[in-house]
Amino acid sequence: MLRIAVPNKGSLSGPAADMLHEAGYQQRRESKELRIVDPVNEVEFFYLRPRDIAIYVSSGRLDIGITGRDLLIDSGADAEEILPLGFARSTFRYATKPGTAGGVADLRGMTVATSYEGIVAKHLADHGVDASVVHLDGAVETAIELGVAEVIADVVETGTSLRNAGLEIIGEPIMKSEAVVIRRTGADPDEPKVQQFLRRLQGVLVARTYVMMDYDCRVEQLEKAVALTPGLESPTVSPLHNEGWVAVRAMVPAREAQRIMDDLYEIGARAILTTAIHACRL
Numbered sequence: 001m002l003r004i005a006v007p008n009k010g011s012l013s014g015p016a017a018d019m020l021h022e023a024g025y026q027q028r029r030e031s032k033e034l035r036i037v038d039p040v041n042e043v044e045f046f047y048l049r050p051r052d053i054a055i056y057v058s059s060g061r062l063d064i065g066i067t068g069r070d071l072l073i074d075s076g077a078d079a080e081e082i083l084p085l086g087f088a089r090s091t092f093r094y095a096t097k098p099g100t101a102g103g104v105a106d107l108r109g110m111t112v113a114t115s116y117e118g119i120v121a122k123h124l125a126d127h128g129v130d131a132s133v134v135h136l137d138g139a140v141e142t143a144i145e146l147g148v149a150e151v152i153a154d155v156v157e158t159g160t161s162l163r164n165a166g167l168e169i170i171g172e173p174i175m176k177s178e179a180v181v182i183r184r185t186g187a188d189p190d191e192p193k194v195q196q197f198l199r200r201l202q203g204v205l206v207a208r209t210y211v212m213m214d215y216d217c218r219v220e221q222l223e224k225a226v227a228l229t230p231g232l233e234s235p236t237v238s239p240l241h242n243e244g245w246v247a248v249r250a251m252v253p254a255r256e257a258q259r260i261m262d263d264l265y266e267i268g269a270r271a272i273l274t275t276a277i278h279a280c281r282l
C-alpha cells in the first residue's frame with residue numbers, strides 16, 4: 001500500500017485534498033482525522049503538519065508527500081521534488097520599514113526574523129552577509145514594529161500583509177514556491193505505484209488547464225484552422241455529411257480558448273464550442 005503525507009492545516013491543506021479528490025482518491029471527512037485508508041486505490045493518507053512532511057518522507061517511512069517547495073528546502077531533509085502542483089504559489093522575500101535597506105548586502109549586522117531559518121541562513125551565507133536570524137512561528141510582519149528585528153523574511157503572495165504592516169520588499173525574491181510532490185532522495189523513480197499516482201495528479205493538472213474544442217470548417221480553411229488548434233498530438237478531423245466541410249476536435253489551453261474561438265470564427269469556422277475535461281491520461 002502506498003503511504004502518502006498530506007498537509008493537515010494551512011494554505012496547502014484544502015487545495016491538496018481537492019486535487020487528490022479530483023484524482024479519484026478518498027479523502028478524510030473531517031479535519032480531526034489524522035490517517036485514512038483508501039482500500040480501492042490501495043493508498044494510505046497521513047495528515048501531517050506541512051513543515052514536518054519532508055522529514056517523514058526523507059525517513060523512508062512514507063513513500064510520497066505533498067508540501068511547499070519552500071518548506072522542503074527549509075527543512076534540509078533528504079527529499080526531492082518530483083512534480084510541481086501549481087497551487088499555493090508564493091515568493092519568499094525580505095522586507096523592512098522603508099529606508100532601512102536596499103538589498104541583501106545592506107543587511108550586515110542586522111537581525112532578520114523569519115519562520116524559515118534554513119532558507120534565510122543559507123541565503124545570507126551565500127551572499128557573504130553576516131546577520132543574525134531569529135526564529136518566529138508566524139505573524140512575522142509584526143516583529144519589526146515590536147523591535148524584535150529590523151528585517152523580516154517571509155512568504156508573500158498578494159503583498160497585503162506587508163502593506164498592512166507598513167513594510168516594503170527589498171531585493172530580488174529569495175525563492176519562488178508552490179505545492180510540490182516529494183520523494184526520498186534516491187528512491188526508485190520507476191516504481192509502478194508511484195508512477196500511477198503521479199499520472200493521476202498530472203491528469204488533474206491537464207484537466208484544469210485545458211478544454212476540449214470542437215468546430216466545423218470548410219476543407220479549404222482546414223490548414224489555417226489546425227494551425228490555431230494543433231492539439232497535443234494532432235487534432236481529430238472527421239468528414240461532415242455536408243460535402244466540403246469537416247469537424248475538428250482538439251485540446252486547447254483554457255486561458256486561450258476565447259481568443260482561439262474568435263480567430264477560428266474569423267477564418268470561417270462555425271459551431272465552435274468548448275467542453276471541460278474532467279480527467280485524462282496523456
Ligand SMILES: Nc1ncnc2c1ncn2[C@@H]1O[C@H](COP(=O)(O)OP(=O)(O)OP(=O)(O)O)[C@@H](O)[C@H]1O
Nearest residue numbers: 009010011012050068069088089090138155157177
Ligand atoms: N498567503 C499564501 N499564499 C500562498 N501560499 C502560501 C501563503 N501562505 C503560506 N503559503 C504557502 O503555504 C506553505 C506553508 O504552509 P503552512 O501551513 O506552514 O503555513 P500557512 O499556510 O501560513 O498556515 P498557518 O496559518 O498554519 O501558518 C508554504 O509552502 C507557503 O509558501
Ligand SMILES: O=P(O)(O)OC[C@H]1O[C@H](OP(=O)(O)OP(=O)(O)O)[C@H](O)[C@@H]1O
Nearest residue numbers: 138139140155156157158159160161162
Ligand atoms: O502576501 P499575502 O497575500 O498577504 O500573503 C502572505 C501572508 O500569508 C501567510 O501568512 P498566514 O496568514 O498564514 O499567517 P502566518 O504568518 O501566521 O503564517 C504568510 O506567512 C504571509 O504573512
Ligand SMILES: [Mg+2]
Nearest residue numbers: 010011138139
Ligand atoms: Mg502561515
